[in-house]
Amino acid sequence: MKEAQEFSYEDRYGKAGGNRWVAYAFAISIVGLLWIFWAGLHHANPSISSQLISFEVTGEKEISLRYSINRTDSDQVVICTLKALDQDKSVVGQIDDTIPAGERFSQQVTAIPTRSAPFTASIARCRAE
Template sequence: MSSTDLMTQRYGAPAPWRRRALLALVAVVVLVFGGWLTWTTVAHADPPVTSELVTFDTVDQHTVDATVQVDLRDADVEADCLLRAFAEDHSTVGELAFTPESSGRLDLTIRTERMATSVEKIGCTAEGQPRPR
């Protein structure tokens, strides 16, 4: 007699429905997670607005010109965008918040407190898009 038979005689056989119920529960959890993952991927794959810093040029002590490419998914999307200028010591010396009217390249001027050495595109956000892009 094997130890499994001994255990079955002593404690009784496990109920057959438990294994099926556990497998069904695991299958449901996997399907729900897969559906959520698919929905999340599709929802974030095509944001309402995207932007890219094309170039910038320091004009003088208090001015930086920047060119930004903004792409709006629909013409009626209202987006808010932000550019930030930094000095050589990495401190913020200027910011420009703007609302693009349409898709395309925008030439913008950022006023700064002192000489800026770099410009960072923080990004653009729209309703339903909390993360700047």
């Protein structure tokens, strides 16, 4: 008579491989976290930043916009695109305002001519020339 041996799934199906994917997942997550940390620090301090202070409708076809510019390099010439919008949020006026090199922080007051009655104004973007 045969002796009964202990049943083993490893003998029957072969030994399963280890969890090699864990090392790859760990490496990818470390690289991803480092990239997120770098991107957050890089975009937290832009070289040019702008802030809308106030706006005032000064006429039937004109709006005045007061805003501030902060730049890291005081020798940069900055061009800001300013928009005037009507009550339906359609663009009714747009100009490029050039701020010459000078102080790192400056405030500007600029009038935006419009084709119809303006309701609000905004800074579309500011960029270095």
